[in-house]
Amino acid sequence: MSSGLGTDLLARLARATSRGAGSAGEIVAVVAPAPVVPAARLVAASASALPIVLFQAPRREGEEPLEVAGFGEAARVEGSGPGCLPSVTGAARRIFASLREERDADAGGAPGPRFVGGLSFQTESPRKEPWSAFADASFTLPRWLYVARAGEAWLWLLVHTGDLAPERSTIEAELVSIEAALGAATRPSSPLPPRGAGEGARIEGTSREAFCSLVREALAAIRARELDKVVPVAARRLSPARPLDARAAIARIAEAYAETTRFAVQRGDRVFLGASPERLVSRHGRVVSTDGLAGTTRRGEDDAALVRALLASPKERREHALVVEAIASALGPRCASLDVPEGPTIRSLPNVHHLWTPIRGALRDDTHVLSLVEALHPTPAVSGAPRERAKAWIAAHEPHARGWYTGAVGWFDAAGDGDFVVAIRAGLVSPDEAWLYAGAGIVEGSDPPAEYAEIRAKQAPMLAALGFGDIAADPDLQASNGLP
Numbered sequence: 306m307s308s309g310l311g312t313d314l315l316a317r318l319a320r321a322t323s324r325g326a327g328s329a330g331e332i333v334a335v336v337a338p339a340p341v342v343p344a345a346r347l348v349a350a351s352a353s354a355l356p357i358v359l360f361q362a363p364r365r366e367g368e369e370p371l372e373v374a375g376f377g378e379a380a381r382v383e384g385s386g387p388g389c390l391p392s393v394t395g396a397a398r399r400i401f402a403s404l405r406e407e408r409d410a411d412a413g414g415a416p417g418p419r420f421v422g423g424l425s426f427q428t429e430s431p432r433k434e435p436w437s438a439f440a441d442a443s444f445t446l447p448r449w450l451y452v453a454r455a456g457e458a459w460l461w462l463l464v465h466t467g468d469l470a471p472e473r474s475t476i477e478a479e480l481v482s483i484e485a486a487l488g489a490a491t492r493p494s495s496p497l498p499p500r501g502a503g504e505g506a507r508i509e510g511t512s513r514e515a516f517c518s519l520v521r522e523a524l525a526a527i528r529a530r531e532l533d534k535v536v537p538v539a540a541r542r543l544s545p546a547r548p549l550d551a552r553a554a555i556a557r558i559a560e561a562y563a564e565t566t567r568f569a570v571q572r573g574d575r576v577f578l579g580a581s582p583e584r585l586v587s588r589h590g591r592v593v594s595t596d597g598l599a600g601t602t603r604r605g606e607d608d609a610a611l612v613r614a615l616l617a618s619p620k621e622r623r624e625h626a627l628v629v630e631a632i633a634s635a636l637g638p639r640c641a642s643l644d645v646p647e648g649p650t651i652r653s654l655p656n657v658h659h660l661w662t663p664i665r666g667a668l669r670d671d672t673h674v675l676s677l678v679e680a681l682h683p684t685p686a687v688s689g690a691p692r693e694r695a696k697a698w699i700a701a702h703e704p705h706a707r708g709w710y711t712g713a714v715g716w717f718d719a720a721g722d723g724d725f726v727v728a729i730r731a732g733l734v735s736p737d738e739a740w741l742y743a744g745a746g747i748v749e750g751s752d753p754p755a756e757y758a759e760i761r762a763k764q765a766p767m768l769a770a771l772g773f774g775d776i777a778a779d780p781d782l783q784a785s786n787g788l789p
């Protein structure tokens with residue numbers, strides 16, 4: 306074994322299993338200190354065929370961001386159909402109860418094993434392509450789990466005790482590959498996308514005209530008082546001439562959008578990845594926090610004027626207020642206190658500015674983060690208001706499957722703590738195609754071409770990460786690729 310980490314981890318595994326033979330069905334978790342690297346870069350550096358998960362939180366005031374990267378699966382919990390989250394929570398509890406953590410003194414502070422995964426926007430049976438491998442809710446307990454916080458990092462290995470003897474050589478081979486990735490991830494990577502990746506690519510999906518007509522239909526429903534707000538989503542499928550590299554795209558988007566939560570969940574050869582600016586909910590003990598995020602303007606040379614206009618726009622404020630009201634009424638009954646600022650501030654990303662209301666509260670009891678997710682999802686930032694009517698409008702009008710886009714991605718641990726983001730600014734990437742999505746909140750006063758420009762700006766990070774940045778920027782190339 307090339308480094309101390311590998312030797313350490315295997316010695317700890319041997320000691321842990323010799324201490325107790327382990328009852329049938331038990332999972333032993335051993336942990337050792339690891340080099341500190343950006344989690345997204347670790348995923349990108351990994352040549353392992355093991356499926357990946359990633360959740361790399363940004364720096365936020367008063368919080369130590371947690372970075373999580375996982376390879377392979379020690380366990381998976383899944384559910385489908387409306388109301389499946391309680392059974393997923395129950396299944397995860399039983400797995401945590403069968404998990405034996407073994408920590409040496411140098412890993413006393415390591416954040417423990419956790420499930421990483423997500424859920425779809427709407428439950429759907431059977432799930433439509435390209436999302437067939439993504440259950441309505443699906444969470445992985447990684448076999449190899451890298452966790453980093455506050456300048457320290459650790460690597461966990463989770464093994465079913467019954468599998469140990471036959472698996473030993475597989476474990477050793479996987480460890481060699483993860484150590485190599487950790488070594489490579491300490492060196493700066495090249496964030497440049499492949500040149501000319503867009504050449505010869507086929508692009509299909511929601512055209513400018515189709516999106517504008519969806520917005521006009523939404524406006525008609527709003528004028529008819531059927532809805533206050535609805536969030537139509539456009540989908541675009543890119544079939545490149547050369548294979549796409551989802552893991553390299555993860556590293557690029559992670560470095561370019563460090564103020565967002567960078568995430569990835571792999572099922573089969575498809576990776577759902579993105580960089581979300583919007584927290585759905587986090588729970589740490591009794592502290593709950595979330596973001597009201599809705600209302601958008603592009604960035605430009607006249608940035609300060611754009612921000613002033615965004616803050617002053619009654620239409621954007623209304624679109625935003627509906628989100629904040631829905632969050633406050635979902636969390637209010639569960640909280641002993643809830644701090645909802647009077648008005649929004651600005652959250653600026655490299656591509657857009659948003660209206661933002663950070664909300665924090667103290668929970669009345671130890672509500673599991675998944676039941677908070679269930680109470681909040683989907684917020685009017687991705688569905689609309691009233692919620693059920695907006696969901697029905699979306700199901701009737703959007704021609705494509707959203708899948709996990711505008712769902713939620715995050716992690717939860719044995720204590721029921723967790724962190725989830727709204728799964729936006731994301732796409733589903735496999736070697737031979739990428740599905741990119743973007744939506745926009747429609748309220749009275751929305752202008753269809755302006756909303757179309759907004760979704761193009763929201764898709765720019767994923768296009769650039771995949772090497773299609775030239776398509777996003779160049780109108781001639783857009784035309785030659787069949788884009789409006």
Ligand SMILES: C=C(O[C@H]1C=CC=C(C(=O)O)[C@@H]1O)C(=O)O
Nearest residue numbers: 599600601686729743744745746
């Ligand atoms: C639905 C999306 O963004 C939501 C989040 C923030 C701002 C939004 C807006 O201004 O329309 C959307 O509600 C998306 O990026 O696909």
